[in-house]
Amino acid sequence: EAGVVQSPRYKIIEKKQPVAFWCNPISGHNTLYWYRQNLGQGPELLIRYENEEAVDDSQLPKDRFSAERLKGVDSTLKIQPAELGDSAVYLCASSLLVSFADNEQFFGPGTRLTVL
């Protein structure tokens, strides 16, 4: 079974440019997460989807970040315009939510973004 697929794996852009990341979750997983991981830190949740609905976007900087999950499968995360501080690894994860106490999230390899 294929894991979580993310593309691109690496992206280098200049500040003020737009950038988009794509995620294809594990087939059948209804919950999808986008995380940002800064160097030397653990992942921080940006947004969580249950099917098509964004149920937690409290940590998403809405002035420049946007996300969508059309048809409840693939998802894209966009930054426009990018700032130097956005340099990080953007991780996508998916899960089949069974219970809050037993929820394994499967992570993709991430997209490493460098903003110059």
Next chain:
Amino acid sequence: TQLLEQSPQFLSIQEGENLTVYCNSSSVFSSLQWYRQEPGEGPVLLVTVVTGGEVKKLKRLTFQFGDARKDSSLHITAAQPGDTGLYLCAGAEYGNKLVFGAGTILRVKS
């Protein structure tokens, strides 16, 4: 959002040594997970502990959840170079949100 503190931040040991990594919070979590992350990859779940005082063993790895469900530890016996990686603890808040610690970088030298 509750915070998780991990210690030590970095650990470099020789093959065959034992080690313990700690994960502490002032808040109670419904469950706690341990992940291992290698460079260029996403975290991979090692274990989930749910009950206070619970101990789980995974080959040479022993995980313990504190009685009050505020802290956890990961003990590795006879570490091997293949254990090298970033170890992350993550607490589950109600609403299915995971809060990650900053991680412990483990390097096992042969």
